[in-house]
Amino acid sequence: xxxxxxxxxxxxxxxxxxxxxxxxxxxPAAQIDRALAALGAxxxxxxxxxxxxxxxxxxxxxxxxxxRNGAVKLRTTLPALALLAVFKELERQAxxxxxxxxxxxxxxxxxxxTYGDQRIDARLLSVPHPRMLDRDFVxxxxxxxxVTEADLPPAAERPRxxxxxxxxxxxxxxxxxxxxxxxxxxxxxxxxxxxxxxxxRRAREExxxxxxxxxxxxxxFGAGEDLERYPRPFEADLARCRAEGADLxxxxxxxxxxxxxxxxTVDVGxxxxxxxxxxxxxxxxxxxxxxxxxxxxxxxxxxxxGQKDAQQVAVLRRLHADLGLSGELVECAIVREPDGLxxxxxxVYLSAEDRAAAVILFHALAAxxxxxxxGVRRVADLLGVAGRIVAGEPRGRLDxxxxxxxxxxxxxxxxxxxxxxxxxxxxxxxxxxxxTRLLDNAVLGRGELEGGV
Amino acid sequence: xxxxxxxxxxxxxxxxxxxxxxxxxxxPAAQIDRALAALGAxxxxxxxxxxxxxxxxxxxxxxxxxxRNGAVKLRTTLPALALLAVFKELERQAxxxxxxxxxxxxxxxxxxxTYGDQRIDARLLSVPHPRMLDRDFVxxxxxxxxVTEADLPPAAERPRxxxxxxxxxxxxxxxxxxxxxxxxxxxxxxxxxxxxxxxxRRAREExxxxxxxxxxxxxxFGAGEDLERYPRPFEADLARCRAEGADLxxxxxxxxxxxxxxxxTVDVGxxxxxxxxxxxxxxxxxxxxxxxxxxxxxxxxxxxxGQKDAQQVAVLRRLHADLGLSGELVECAIVREPDGLxxxxxxVYLSAEDRAAAVILFHALAAxxxxxxxGVRRVADLLGVAGRIVAGEPRGRLDxxxxxxxxxxxxxxxxxxxxxxxxxxxxxxxxxxxxTRLLDNAVLGRGELEGGV
Numbered sequence: 046x047x048x049x050x051x052x053x054x055x056x057x058x059x060x061x062x063x064x065x066x067x068x069x070x071x072x073p074a075a076q077i078d079r080a081l082a083a084l085g086a087x088x089x090x091x092x093x094x095x096x097x098x099x100x101x102x103x104x105x106x107x108x109x110x111x112x113r114n115g116a117v118k119l120r121t122t123l124p125a126l127a128l129l130a131v132f133k134e135l136e137r138q139a140x141x142x143x144x145x146x147x148x149x150x151x152x153x154x155x156x157x158x159t160y161g162d163q164r165i166d167a168r169l170l171s172v173p174h175p176r177m178l179d180r181d182f183v184x185x186x187x188x189x190x191x192v193t194e195a196d197l198p199p200a201a202e203r204p205r206x207x208x209x210x211x212x213x214x215x216x217x218x219x220x221x222x223x224x225x226x227x228x229x230x231x232x233x234x235x236x237x238x239x240x241x242x243x244x245x246r247r248a249r250e251e252x253x254x255x256x257x258x259x260x261x262x263x264x265x266f267g268a269g270e271d272l273e274r275y276p277r278p279f280e281a282d283l284a285r286c287r288a289e290g291a292d293l294x295x296x297x298x299x300x301x302x303x304x305x306x307x308x309x310t311v312d313v314g315x316x317x318x319x320x321x322x323x324x325x326x327x328x329x330x331x332x333x334x335x336x337x338x339x340x341x342x343x344x345x346x347x348x349x350x351g352q353k354d355a356q357q358v359a360v361l362r363r364l365h366a367d368l369g370l371s372g373e374l375v376e377c378a379i380v381r382e383p384d385g386l387x388x389x390x391x392x393v394y395l396s397a398e399d400r401a402a403a404v405i406l407f408h409a410l411a412a413x414x415x416x417x418x419x420g421v422r423r424v425a426d427l428l429g430v431a432g433r434i435v436a437g438e439p440r441g442r443l444d445x446x447x448x449x450x451x452x453x454x455x456x457x458x459x460x461x462x463x464x465x466x467x468x469x470x471x472x473x474x475x476x477x478x479x480x481t482r483l484l485d486n487a488v489l490g491r492g493e494l495e496g497g498v
Numbered sequence: 499x500x501x502x503x504x505x506x507x508x509x510x511x512x513x514x515x516x517x518x519x520x521x522x523x524x525x526p527a528a529q530i531d532r533a534l535a536a537l538g539a540x541x542x543x544x545x546x547x548x549x550x551x552x553x554x555x556x557x558x559x560x561x562x563x564x565x566r567n568g569a570v571k572l573r574t575t576l577p578a579l580a581l582l583a584v585f586k587e588l589e590r591q592a593x594x595x596x597x598x599x600x601x602x603x604x605x606x607x608x609x610x611x612t613y614g615d616q617r618i619d620a621r622l623l624s625v626p627h628p629r630m631l632d633r634d635f636v637x638x639x640x641x642x643x644x645v646t647e648a649d650l651p652p653a654a655e656r657p658r659x660x661x662x663x664x665x666x667x668x669x670x671x672x673x674x675x676x677x678x679x680x681x682x683x684x685x686x687x688x689x690x691x692x693x694x695x696x697x698x699r700r701a702r703e704e705x706x707x708x709x710x711x712x713x714x715x716x717x718x719f720g721a722g723e724d725l726e727r728y729p730r731p732f733e734a735d736l737a738r739c740r741a742e743g744a745d746l747x748x749x750x751x752x753x754x755x756x757x758x759x760x761x762x763t764v765d766v767g768x769x770x771x772x773x774x775x776x777x778x779x780x781x782x783x784x785x786x787x788x789x790x791x792x793x794x795x796x797x798x799x800x801x802x803x804g805q806k807d808a809q810q811v812a813v814l815r816r817l818h819a820d821l822g823l824s825g826e827l828v829e830c831a832i833v834r835e836p837d838g839l840x841x842x843x844x845x846v847y848l849s850a851e852d853r854a855a856a857v858i859l860f861h862a863l864a865a866x867x868x869x870x871x872x873g874v875r876r877v878a879d880l881l882g883v884a885g886r887i888v889a890g891e892p893r894g895r896l897d898x899x900x901x902x903x904x905x906x907x908x909x910x911x912x913x914x915x916x917x918x919x920x921x922x923x924x925x926x927x928x929x930x931x932x933x934t935r936l937l938d939n940a941v942l943g944r945g946e947l948e949g950g951v
Contacts, residue, residue: 050678051505052504052505052579052583052622052678054583054586083541084541086539086540087539087540087541087584088536088537088540088584088587088588088591089583089584089587089590089591122587122590123583123584123587124579124583126505126577126579126580126583127579127580127583127584130505130507130542130576130577130579130580131540131541131542131576131580133507134541134542134575134576135541137542137575138541138542169505210822214822214824218799218824218825221674221675222674222675222678222679222680222799223678225503225505225675225676225678226675227675306768306816306819306906307819307820308766308767308768308769308816308820309764309765309766309767309786309816309817309820309821310764310765310767311762311763311764311765311790311821312762312763312764312765313761313762314761314762314763315759315761316761333762337764337790337821338820338821338822339822341794341821341822341823341824342822344797344824346671346675363759363761363762364762366759366760367760367761367762367791368762368764368790368791368794369663369667369791369792369794369795370794371667371671371794371797372671453759
């Protein structure tokens, strides 16, 4: 897919390049003429042909004048990135304000549509232009140059679905190394809900390329756990990734993630002890091993995890620091149902009655939070307040309920010291048979539970 | 250090740029005039001043005519990389042949010396120009423009010495992401010898930037091993890295590699069993953990390891595959003394007598290799031939001597099957007190031991 570097020189003799030109401020025709004359004077650029200008309605943006649009065919021996820089300079010289409104009126617009037969997938430049075939104001002038839709290479499909770890690695490396992109990683087990969507959206805002991994990792399931029945609605997940603007969905079969001969394991000490680590022996070894592998394959600038699995985040923050994994770990807030239930892929297992009862996790946290706000600092008292709420619901069986230091989940003394330490309350409760384990947690006194009922 | 991206636009108003011009073919003055006229016509480029041309002797390359050299001051709003592309196009238009001889005669040479006050450290471009201050043919014309040595920023020192893991990570990431560089990694415990030098040289040939790590890793030493006395001649190591052209030497203190709270471990299964893994419990856990960390911090395109530690290479190849570490692992041939002894940092421990006796490892391998060439395929016979040589030297105490499948060090059947399987003979022998363990190995029948005595 990524076949060319944006800063590479084309072969001897250069390449043919298609360019869209447009303007709707000032004297569009004169500005376009001036720009093309200047472009033709650049060493290594020859203007081969230009279309007449078409008058077209603006697409998107504020109310504004009609555009004059045309297409130009160049031959160039300059790298695509150098050509792009010259375009931007010509736009600037025509008076374009790059801090202005998106899709607003402009005195000059030069867009690189194609660069020979190359595909370039970089931070500053994607060719063939991803939206070119959707735009009549591009296609009509191109037709004047004898270029039809059939002559134009299709843009790459997004998100690209990848099953092969080597392909994930090569694609991400090329984005970073050849394309200068910042890559965001959102590791998931699929069955995506609004919590996952919030991670993908944040990655989309902060990164140039977004990778979502969808893999139900057998290593992190113990005997008798729900590996087999874990939901795997791949088509819905893919649609969700597409809607949120993911660039790549990595959905490997188990035998590609763990091929014959695979025999490495990653263990994290302190943070993996107790809580989930106590209830699910080997669970965090499985998590650390799969995340080390996914993280290394992708090499992200940022990897996004939800706070609902607070101990998992603590384990992975430790893993990230200790192994020196790339970039940074970004922790995102829990997304909740209107009644306060934390979103989880496992919520679908709940019967209607258990679903209604499951709100006790949130209520327990909220009660402890109110106690904290009243000044309660004895751990036993905070646990008592929360525990009574869980105990009052016969459908739920408590696995654990603990207060820990928020930062690294270290065990606290009997009374929380008055040193600014943040305290996290964590609990796990089972419902139904076969049982569904639900987790929830909150840092007390931080307003994390506001807006709930 | 890496402060600017080569493809980034400068701030509004642009930057001042110093350029060296030169030519010694055709009509140098006319070609330079033509190039500067064309340069001035590029949108976003203004020629502010140019020096008179100086006549200078060529530096390096074949016998050739004197150069005419000058300096030019530009103002530009183009990114450095775009300017560089225009330079190259102008050189091409002047008739320069880029496939020609290095440092040969040329009709036009345009070199970017500085780009505002930015430092750019990229694959295609390093500014300030690294060798600018060493070149009279650059400095003299610059003086005509009123630019003295004191005005010029010093080039970055190479190799850069880094102790902080975060700085290693950030520097390597910037080389890859902003600079488009291929990074080579040579992990060592220091006490560098010609074997290490061969790794650095290969990395230098194959990569844009070369990182050498120098760290005596306590995790991989067992109780009673030679952690304390392991040689640490850092100044000599640094000089060696400089001589071989390394760009960065990472030499962290133990407390930066393993800060308080560090608690992750990496284990590799099959390949780490037996041989060294049997003799040194925990050794490969220490190796895998430190290499996972160094590899992740650096994120290399290629990491180089010597074949002398054959089991280590097998373990790390497995680690690389299982964790999906970046790039590829490159295995390099053993470098030997003239008498056949494999180079090792531990050879310095040997007394003169033990040093003389240590050649038995090579002789044992060579004897087994000759037996293999005569058609011997019974493992016991191959081991017998090699073992008799070790047993004949009373100064040496054999730790192990084994034949394994070369590829993954799997145990072989009694007779090596005739299926093209490559067989590696590995041995460890102790000398002296406190004892020095020496390792050696070879794939039989591959000519690996030719040229030895």
